[in-house]
Each structure stands twice: as C-alpha cells, then as structure tokens.
Amino acid sequence: MFQKLLKLLDKIYPAEIVYAHCDVPCGIYETGSMLTAAETMGKMVEKMLALEYPGDDAEKEPWLAYKNSLVRMILEKEEQGEICKKELLILWTDYFKPEHLKMFPNLHETFWQAAKLASKNKQNVSLEAVLELKSALRKIDGMFKAAEASKK
Amino acid sequence: MLNLYKVSGNSMNPALNDGEYILSEKLSYLFTKPKVSDIIIFKALGDKNLVKRIKSEKDNQYFVEGDNQGFSGLVDRKLILEKLLFKI
Numbered sequence: 001m002f003q004k005l006l007k008l009l010d011k012i013y014p015a016e017i018v019y020a021h022c023d024v025p026c027g028i029y030e031t032g033s034m035l036t037a038a039e040t041m042g043k044m045v046e047k048m049l050a051l052e053y054p055g056d057d058a059e060k061e062p063w064l065a066y067k068n069s070l071v072r073m074i075l076e077k078e079e080q081g082e083i084c085k086k087e088l089l090i091l092w093t094d095y096f097k098p099e100h101l102k103m104f105p106n107l108h109e110t111f112w113q114a115a116k117l118a119s120k121n122k123q124n125v126s127l128e129a130v131l132e133l134k135s136a137l138r139k140i141d142g143m144f145k146a147a148e149a150s151k152k
Numbered sequence: 153m154l155n156l157y158k159v160s161g162n163s164m165n166p167a168l169n170d171g172e173y174i175l176s177e178k179l180s181y182l183f184t185k186p187k188v189s190d191i192i193i194f195k196a197l198g199d200k201n202l203v204k205r206i207k208s209e210k211d212n213q214y215f216v217e218g219d220n221q222g223f224s225g226l227v228d229r230k231l232i233l234e235k236l237l238f239k240i
C-alpha cells in the first residue's frame with residue numbers, strides 16, 4: 001500500500017534520480033573514444049567555419065540548405081562534446097585510484113580543466129578551443145598510458 | 153534536510169536495487185566527517201548525483217565503490233552531499 005502511494009507521489013512530484021550505474025562493468029578502460037570525439041568536434045568546427053553563408057536575401061532553397069548543414073554540424077559537435085565529457089568522467093571516477101595521485105598530483109585539476117574545455121568547445125566555434133581540448137586530452141592519455149605501464 | 157531519491161542502476165545491489173526509493177539527509181555531514189562504509193550521495197561530473205559506498209579516506213579524498221564492484225573512484229569531500237538514511 002505504502003509502495004503504491006510512493007509511486008503515485010513519484011508520478012505527481014517525481015523524486016530526483018540518484019545513479020548507481022556500473023559505467024564500465026567489464027573493467028575495460030580506454031582513451032580512444034574521447035580523443036575521437038575531440039577530433040570530430042574539430043572537424044565540425046572546420047566545416048562550420050568553411051560553410052558559405054548564402055546571404056540575407058538568398059532564395060529559400062540555398063538558405064534552407066545552409067541552415068540544414070549548419071544545424072547538423074552543431075548537433076554533431078554537441079553530441080561529441082557530451083561523449084567526450086562522459087568518457088572523461090568514466091576515466092576520472094572509475095579508472096584512476098587513490099594510488100595514482102602519487103604519480104599524478106595534479107590529476108583532479110587536469111580532469112577538471114579538460115572537462116571545462118569540452119564544455120568550452122560546445123559553447124564556441126573556435127579552432128583554438130579545439131587545440132586546447134586536444135592538448136588536455138593528450139595529457140590525460142599520457143597519464144592513462146603511464147598508469148597502465150606501471151601495472152606491468 | 154531530508155531528500156527522497158529514486159535509485160537508477162544496479163551497482164549498489166544488494167543494498168539498493170534499481171527503482172527503489174531512498175531517504176537521505178545532509179545534516180550529519182555538517183557536524184561529522186563521512187566515514188568508511190557510509191552510503192553517500194555525491195555530485196559527479198555532468199551534475200549527476202551518484203550513490204556509492206565509502207571504502208577508504210585519505211586527506212579528504214574518499215574512495216567510493218559500488219557494492220557489487222562495478223564502479224569505483226575518488227570523490228572530493230566537497231562533492232559529498234548527503235548520507236543515506238534508509239531505503240523505503
């Protein structure tokens with residue numbers, strides 16, 4: 001009875017979700033996904049910058065074609081930015097352990113900055129921001145490889 | 153001070169199951185430090201709230217893990233929001 005009441009209450013006034021997911025239950029970690037996501041974001045920025053503006057008084061057809069291409073590129077960049085942030089979160093919270101802080105005292109700051117840069121790339125259309133993100137991700141890739149090598 | 157949450161996911165099985173409701177509170181962490189074996193709710197990157205159990209602590213860095221070992225990671229004290237009171 002109480003559970004039914006709770007579920008009804010949840011429908012009227014939904015309880016906040018708290019996640020207990022196993023992001024990588026198999027224990028396999030990699031950096032390729034976030035690097036590819038950043039590369040794709042970079043390609044989208046290049047394409048957006050190269051996209052020819054049809055002009056304010058353009059005919060409907062070229063104007064729609066321009067808008068359609070632009071929106072598709074924005075959506076792709078947005079999606080890849082989310083992938084990048086998600087992959088960073090998995091590595092940060094699941095892969096790296098307390099003992100890694102000895103190897104990388106700036107681990108938290110590095111991840112925080114990289115996540116911020118992923119957001120910056122979602123907010124902007126900037127090749128400079130893409131380079132900053134790639135550089136931050138390469139740093140994390142280096143930390144990941146060093147941590148993996150230390151296991152052997 | 154009390155919050156109702158709905159659990160999503162299975163990493164805290166068998167203590168917490170997917171779809172269950174839990175009640176948490178933040179008052180006790182205003183006066184005491186989170187301790188090992190506490191089930192906590194903390195803020196993760198991307199503004200998600202996660203629920204995990206504390207396994208160890210050093211210098212305000214908490215190592216948290218799912219009860220079925222599916223998830224583990226470090227959480228800063230500042231990101232710990234609440235302590236689980238009980239499941240409903």
